[in-house]
Amino acid sequence: xxxxxxxxxxxxxxxxxxxxxxxxxxxxxxxxxxxxxxxxxxxxxxxxxxxxxxxxxxxxxxxxxxxxxxxxxxxxxxxxxxxxxxxxxxxxxxxxxxxxxxxxxxxxxxxxxxxxxxxxxxxxxxxxxxxxxxxxxxxxxxxxxxxxxxxxxxxxxxxxxxxxxxxxxxxxxxxxxxxxxxxxxxxxxxxxxxxxxxxxxxxxxxxxxxxxxxxxxxxxxxxxxxxxxxxxxxxxxxxxxxxxxxxxxxxxxxxxxxxxxxxxxxxxxxxxxxxxxxxxxxxxxxxxxxxxxxxxxxxxxxxxxxxxxxxxxxxxxxxxxxxxxxxxxxxxxxxxxxxxxxxxxxxxxxxxxxxxxxx
Amino acid sequence: xxxxxxxxxxxxxxxxxxxxxxxxxxxxxxxxxxxxxxxxxxxxxxxxxxxxxxxxxxxxxxxxxxxxxxxxxxxxxxxxxxxxxxxxxxxxxxxxxxxxxxxxxxxxxxxxxxxxxxxxxxxxxxxxxxxxxxxxxxxxxxxxxxxxxxxxxxxxxxxxxxxxxxxxxxxxxxxxxxxxxxxxxxxxxxxxxxxxxxxxxxxxxxxxxxxxxxxxxxxxxxxxxxxxxxxxxxxxxxxxxxxxxxxxxxxxxxxxxxxxxxxxxxxxxxxxxxxxxxxxxxxxxxxxxxxxxxxxxxxxxxxxxxxxxxxxxxxxxxxxxxxxxxxxxxxxxxxxxxxxxxxxxxxxxxxxxxxxxxxxxxxxxxxxxxxxxxxxxxxxxxxxxxxxxxxxxxxxxxxxxxxxxxxxxxxxxxxxx
Numbered sequence: 139x140x141x142x143x144x145x146x147x148x149x150x151x152x153x154x155x156x157x158x159x160x161x162x163x164x165x166x167x168x169x170x171x172x173x174x175x176x177x178x179x180x181x182x183x184x185x186x187x188x189x190x191x192x193x194x195x196x197x198x199x200x201x202x203x204x205x206x207x208x209x210x211x212x213x214x215x216x217x218x219x220x221x222x223x224x225x226x227x228x229x230x231x232x233x234x235x236x237x238x239x240x241x242x243x244x245x246x247x248x249x250x251x252x253x254x255x256x257x258x259x260x261x262x263x264x265x266x267x268x269x270x271x272x273x274x275x276x277x278x279x280x281x282x283x284x285x286x287x288x289x290x291x292x293x294x295x296x297x298x299x300x301x302x303x304x305x306x307x308x309x310x311x312x313x314x315x316x317x318x319x320x321x322x323x324x325x326x327x328x329x330x331x332x333x334x335x336x337x338x339x340x341x342x343x344x345x346x347x348x349x350x351x352x353x354x355x356x357x358x359x360x361x362x363x364x365x366x367x368x369x370x371x372x373x374x375x376x377x378x379x380x381x382x383x384x385x386x387x388x389x390x391x392x393x394x395x396x397x398x399x400x401x402x403x404x405x406x407x408x409x410x411x412x413x414x415x416x417x418x419x420x421x422x423x424x425x426x427x428x429x430x431x432x433x434x435x436x437x438x439x440x441x442x443x444x445x446x447x448x449x450x451x452x453x454x455x456x457x458x459x460x461x462x463x464x465x466x467x468x469x470x471x472x473x474x475x476x477x478x479x480x481x482x483x484x485x486x487x488x489x490x491x492x493x494x495x496x497x
Numbered sequence: 498x499x500x501x502x503x504x505x506x507x508x509x510x511x512x513x514x515x516x517x518x519x520x521x522x523x524x525x526x527x528x529x530x531x532x533x534x535x536x537x538x539x540x541x542x543x544x545x546x547x548x549x550x551x552x553x554x555x556x557x558x559x560x561x562x563x564x565x566x567x568x569x570x571x572x573x574x575x576x577x578x579x580x581x582x583x584x585x586x587x588x589x590x591x592x593x594x595x596x597x598x599x600x601x602x603x604x605x606x607x608x609x610x611x612x613x614x615x616x617x618x619x620x621x622x623x624x625x626x627x628x629x630x631x632x633x634x635x636x637x638x639x640x641x642x643x644x645x646x647x648x649x650x651x652x653x654x655x656x657x658x659x660x661x662x663x664x665x666x667x668x669x670x671x672x673x674x675x676x677x678x679x680x681x682x683x684x685x686x687x688x689x690x691x692x693x694x695x696x697x698x699x700x701x702x703x704x705x706x707x708x709x710x711x712x713x714x715x716x717x718x719x720x721x722x723x724x725x726x727x728x729x730x731x732x733x734x735x736x737x738x739x740x741x742x743x744x745x746x747x748x749x750x751x752x753x754x755x756x757x758x759x760x761x762x763x764x765x766x767x768x769x770x771x772x773x774x775x776x777x778x779x780x781x782x783x784x785x786x787x788x789x790x791x792x793x794x795x796x797x798x799x800x801x802x803x804x805x806x807x808x809x810x811x812x813x814x815x816x817x818x819x820x821x822x823x824x825x826x827x828x829x830x831x832x833x834x835x836x837x838x839x840x841x842x843x844x845x846x847x848x849x850x851x852x853x854x855x856x857x858x859x860x861x862x863x864x865x866x867x868x869x870x871x872x873x874x875x876x877x878x879x880x881x882x883x884x885x886x887x888x889x890x891x892x893x894x895x896x897x898x899x900x901x902x903x904x905x906x907x908x909x910x911x912x913x914x
Binding site: 192213226229240243291 | 808811817818819822829832
């Protein structure tokens with residue numbers, strides 16, 4: 139497997155000559171990998187995708203596809219499949235003609251093309267829809283056609299630009315699994331752009347979190363969630379409780395952070411020495427009520443709000459001056475004594491409290 | 498099924514359908530009142546004039562009313578030999594009445610339209626008929642002029658008996674009904690209307706084509722440029738729209754005349770000699786240039802409104818799937834603009850086919866259209882019925898084009914905005 143199947147090498151992109159939308163991007167994508175570019179809008183992720191597809195040119199730097207520099211290759215010669223945000227199905231062509239388009243321009247004989255189209259349609263479970271017009275299909279079906287069309291000419295690389303953004307929640311979730319399964323079964327390299335973190339976490343092998351034109355972190359979904367390397371990633375991915383404070387001591391892989399007259403033991407990730415300002419990030423499910431004595435952080439706070447969520451209850455607690463501290467408590471009979479206004483004890487391991495940049 | 502379904506009643510026992518109608522009635526009345534002014538406006542400004550035009554174009558009551566007795570007596574006449582004495586007597590009585598009312602001149606004009614040679618013999622008849630004796634009018638009238646003894650002239654009178662006629666329409670096609678009632682074309686050197694019809698179609702077709710060729714890139718640019726530039730360009734497209742048609746045509750006259758700006762420029766760069774300045778006005782060229790410029794916005798706007806709705810990602814999709822820019826344009830973009838092309842072409846063609854002021858000013862003799870001929874008959878010859886007939890022929894031509902368009906492209910495929 140080619141470790142550098144797609145390679146962004148020091149890519150800059152500016153639209154107006156004043157601000158950089160993409161800054162010094164360095165990104166390698168392995169062959170057969172499903173990589174998601176995740177970030178808020180305006181973070182440069184779509185621009186990166188467009189540069190890869192050939193609809194934008196890098197202001198500086200070079201992009202390599204399978205070892206070839208592609209900046210000077212026009213989009214139609216790159217052989218990259220693409221799924222667009224609003225599907226971009228050709229509305230005046232039937233599903234069959236839509237799928238036949240990439241094959242026809244490649245002058246593939248009709249019987250061979252028909253086989254490929256059948257295969258692609260069955261891949262997205264749309265056999266029998268070949269003669270429909272896109273307007274006669276539901277949003278989910280159109281999306282499947284768009285996916286099938288991007289794969290029908292056997293590209294090595296498929297780009298997907300927020301393809302599920304227009305679908306409703308249930309459909310989006312089932313399409314996520316479907317796209318993931320298609321990726322697993324044919325082993326094509328996929329670069330996927332989304333601003334929906336749960337989508338990214340569900341589907342990807344690796345996720346590149348974009349912010350401010352830079353990749354903040356590139357790692358697997360679990361690592362991204364469990365071990366964010368900076369405050370932006372910690373807050374962007376999943377729910378997060380934070381404490382702002384100052385490092386008062388650092389030793390033996392742990393640090394003490396002064397927060398609201400007390401000290402929290404934390405895992406020093408991006409702090410190096412005493413006196414540095416920091417932000418501690420703690421996932422809600424890592425803090426427990428009724429903590430065991432083994433936990434090295436035990437504090438008490440007052441319950442401000444209780445929100446029932448069916449399978450779990452969310453409890454907002456005023457803890458160490460943070461009025462927005464969230465706890466997720468599974469709904470079991472043991473936890474029925476959670477009442478508004480009560481003081482409770484909360485504990486967590488210092489390893490889960492990551493001391494990151496203060497931002 | 499429906500006969501088996503029981504009538505559904507509301508809770509007070511009224512059938513649901515009745516109840517629904519009652520509830521909807523107020524809304525229906527309101528809706529009608531809202532459209533009533535428009536309906537009234539359309540009836541007054543469109544239905545009435547068109548109806549009046551239709552009547553006028555086939556109206557031939559004048560002669561019928563002037564010679565009531567004659568036509569009654571002629572009902573028996575077989576039209577082969579000279580008519581009997583009753584016809585001559587009836588004609589004499591009708592004619593005397595006209596002379597008393599001083600209307601015999603109109604009769605002579607009308608009859609002369611049907612057959613040349615009536616003018617002089619009616620004048621003569623008026624003089625002589627003062628001294629006619631009672632009885633045997635046939636002999637006396639025939640003695641006035643030998644043409645009165647010619648059966649062809651009596652046949653010509655009889656042809657004017659019906660109160661309605663299609664002869665104006667025939668005339669519009671350079672045809673007429675000859676003595677034996679056959680429809681034939683006029684001599685070749687007198688076929689002016691056919692030439693005009695063909696020229697009108699030709700000019701309308703080419704103006705539409707030129708408009709399309711020029712408007713397509715403009716509309717595409719308008720639809721794809723960033724807002725601040727496209728607004729400026731839009732104003733450039735619309736500015737001529739806000740300028741008086743006459744002013745625009747007049748400025749073309751300044752530009753195109755032989756001592757005009759364009760010719761001066763050609764001479765200046767040495768493209769043409771000073772003594773061989775090309776004529777660009779008072780001919781077809783002038784009509785083409787000015788009409789294309791004037792009708793351009795009617796092509797740009799429908800095209801723009803359609804192109805605006807075409808997502809740029811479609812072209813991108815076409816390219817990313819391997820189509821060259823040309824293939825992507827031709828297979829993806831172009832077919833999607835067809836509703837706009839249809840609307841723009843139909844609009845331009847229909848407007849061009851009835852264009853009047855511009856060809857009148859810059860068209861000269863070889864660049865005028867059928868509308869100019871209609872206007873000529875409205876204003877100069879005062880043959881309103883002929884003008885109406887040609888107007889209706891133009892209208893039906895437009896309707897035929899509309900029908901053809903609907904057959905070929907489908908009117909649902911049109912998009913005006």
